[in-house]
Amino acid sequence: MHIGIAGAGLLGRLLALQLSSAGHRVEVFDAATGPGPRELSGTEGAAWTAAGMLSPVAELDRGNEDVFRLGLRSCELWPEITSTLGVGTVCHFDGSLLVAHRADVGAAQRAVGLLEAKADAQHQPQALTPEILRALEPSIQGPSMAWLLPCEGYVEVHNTMQGLHAQGERQSVQWHWGRPVQQADAGVLKVAMQGGVESMRFDHVFDVRGVGARPQLPVRGVRGEVFLLHAPDVDLRRPLRLMHPRHSVYVVPRPDHYFVVGASEIESEDRSPVSLRTTLELLSAAHSALPGLVEARVIHTESNLRPALPDNLPVLSTGAGCTRINGLYRHGWLLAPALVERALKALSL
Template sequence: MARIGIAGAGLLGRLIAWRLAVAGHAVEVFDPADGPAPRFDGQGAAGFTAAGMLSPLAELDNAGPTVATLGLRSLALWPRIAQRLAAEPAVQALPDGAPQVRVQGSLMLAHRSDLGAAQRVLARVAEGRTIGLGAPQPLDAAALTALEPALHGIAHAWLLPGEGQIDTPVMLQALAAAATAAGVRWHWGATVTQASAGQLVLADGRTQRCDTVIDVRGVGARQAGPLASADPRPHLRGVRGETVWLHAPGLGLQRPVRLLHPRHRVYIVPRAGDRVVIGASEIESEDRSEVSLKTAVELMTAAHSVLPALAEARILRLDRNLRPALPDHEPRTVIDHGLLCINGLFRHGWLLAPALVDDALAAADLAAPLA
């Protein structure tokens, strides 16, 4: 058994804490948030803001084969994680219950005037065949209506089979509850200012010593000094993302949708309780202020153009956060003498987390891969 100190209680921090506690380690997690509950003020874990699309094929539009291959592995791991969490009494007792992973495919849509932009995306996505991801399947109007009756006014559509989605706040709450039940100790309101081999330094001057330190603070890790030339932390930047959350009773949308456009990609993701998340704004800014009118209008207009029933939806919240990105937009893991860092997941956090954690914990000899 090792004494593990984790800096950061976002998606990676909660997933790692649960995995290590189940493996028999003594785990303590430090995070500046005031508790495990969701925050939608731009200051909490970016994982709460994310729509939770598990789309290794579609993400080839924005990433290379490394991200797609890791995403394909994670897509197989998420249902196993959800199944194990669902068996935990602590998770069953949560108000939202156990998290669900839905794998029904996703849709790519384009209006008639945007076919050129769609074809450029499809050319990049076609690379998925070389790594076992298959290819988008064209749908005519009848086939699209059979899959998603709520969609209207679409000239071009493709089904991306095998892709999925996850309810991010529900999964984050479940991971925290299961980790607590396994013995994890949480230190909320505790900001880590330095994470180095065997030692965490907190903002109040306290020092926490342990056998292994795991730094998964996202953008918050940027202040760390490099431990080696491969250390990603000094090179991090925050990329702003904004989302709109709607309540749309009776909409009936079952699958995540990506609307292709020459200037931007808009995704529409159904959630339990007749909720819908609209997003995909990607702004090179570290501004954490409220969502801009421009983004809100563009996202909702785009969504309404393919889902007319959204006209009567109610706006639940406008959310924003910063995603940690490296210059190449790919994740990086560094293991060095009692310090493990994982960062730079960019817009692919939920897509990549299980596979990255599996590889990192095995490489650090802390836990076997998830069976």
């Protein structure tokens, strides 16, 4: 089949890879001026900014049973997918940690109780003694309670996004950059070109434009801000979430002692630079759990928009000639492979 994909973000790249592997002829259109990261398009995909945590259990604080099941399935799929990209090991599954300071233990226990009630018996949070926590992650100092979520991990997002693009190219995917799609309908993409709009016909189209799918979907952007730090004195193997009544803060490792600290969650489509308030709140909270971050260098800060639907749940709608996937919100890396698998099964592609 001849397939048209609107959006070359996370979903668009995964779809292109799977569909071209299955022998289809695939063309992908994106508003960004190139494969990224950091194209000057004003539409840069949320995928580039994400911390890449794969947290089916921790995300149960907001997600439902379907998000949990899709997340577990994606955790199985990511190692398979990334092993075909020629980018080395970019998925890591050593578990993730929830930690809390003494003053916040009551709120943390309530939050963990909610996860225990929603997760199945196989995926329960495991309480850690201070000794075990120290043995697992010596750089964590200060929190008095900790839980391990053994099935969780993270993916290195930049290497994966670049690897998906390069592998698509090797599989003859045609990437069209700087080509915003104005409308996606059954078998047709209306693609902006100099001086007008071109209607392009396909056997099937996928609309995966994230926040850019408006007005065809009631999607909104939820602002998130992150920091990239370099701290040669800090060792951290697992993503760490500090359970704090006011801030939701996490630290996710990257190779060579780099760390992503995130993330604010603000109901605004403001893509302007990171605010002083977020800087103070997130970095102080991260430092309170990892004192070694005090000498870290702030390498980069970034803000972006998570694509979310009114109920904050993902949507996958398949009709004749057109499939839309959107609303991956704050767990797109967690959900995308399993949603793509579900979509392609439903279409027998």
